Amino acid sequence: MGMIGTVGLVLHPRRDSKQAIDTILRWAAGKGATVLGLPEEVGRIDCTAVPVDAASMVERADLMVGLGGDGTMLRTMRLLAGRPTPILGVNLGRLGFLAEIDVDELSETLSAIDAHEYSIEPRMAIRCTVAGASMTAFNDIALVRTPGDGLAGVSVTPSGSPFVRYAADAVIVATSTGSTAYSFSAGGPIVSPRVEAILVVAAAAHSSFNRALVLPADEEVTLQVLSSSGRLAVEVDGAVMGHLCPGDSLTVTAWPGAANVVRVGTTFYERARRKLRVDGSAEAY
Structure with missing residues (x-):
């Protein structure tokens, strides 16, 4: 049948x-x-x-x-x-x-x-909450500077451990699927969609540390907007879904196997x- x-x-x-x-x-x-x-x-x-x-x-x-x-x-x-x-x-x-x-x-x-x-190729998603609404992305969630309003100053805290502060045009949290999209244009690695990982990539970082982070899917990552930052747009798969101001934060978690793509x-x-x-x-x- x-x-x-x-x-x-x-x-x-x-x-x-x-x-x-x-x-x-x-x-x-x-x-x-x-x-x-x-x-x-x-x-x-x-x-x-x-x-x-x-x-x-x-x-x-x-x-x-x-x-x-x-x-x-x-x-x-x-x-x-x-x-x-x-x-x-x-x-x-x-x-x-x-x-x-x-x-x-x-x-x-x-x-x-x-x-x-x-065959089926499972695809991981990432999720966050913006202004009380839950958002799901299969490519990326990005905090992006507003033109004329200063750089994106963002601290990155994976799994509760503060790691790095970026001053950049944007800070991108991407899936493996999204590794060939915005993350790639910012210098991030190409990652097979079979790898369930969270990538954190700074676009045009104004700092000596400009490397991408690759985190396991079971670790959440929190982005906090620093006091030195301008107002940032929150882009979810390329669409602006809200804004963050200095002092605001956003936590991104993985959703493994959220969709099944035919091959x-x-x-x-x-x-x-x-x-x-x-x-x-x-x-x-």
């Missing part, structure tokens, strides 16, 4: 997803499966996907498909955080790290998943080499 009875869709807000949706609907019709989507997303496309609210789609879907890029995949993962539902990412445009296939591979991949011919063949290292254009030194060839 096939695995997929109901497919949930999450769409990129701007990219053209009509071809991908039509492919999914044709495949589902041949299998007697149902396709669900969020009303505000499938409503802008002429298709027969059933519009339901987010809670119903999360509850009913056997497979969730994110159509877009890494941003759409991150949104899909946050939507399903804590649930075992597998998530398939489909590229609509630029190559990403999280999306697994292109549109022309979609029908074949759905059949493979339906026949249980796939049908590619490896993290293949994706990283293509996306980051990793070639190495010319002298090594």
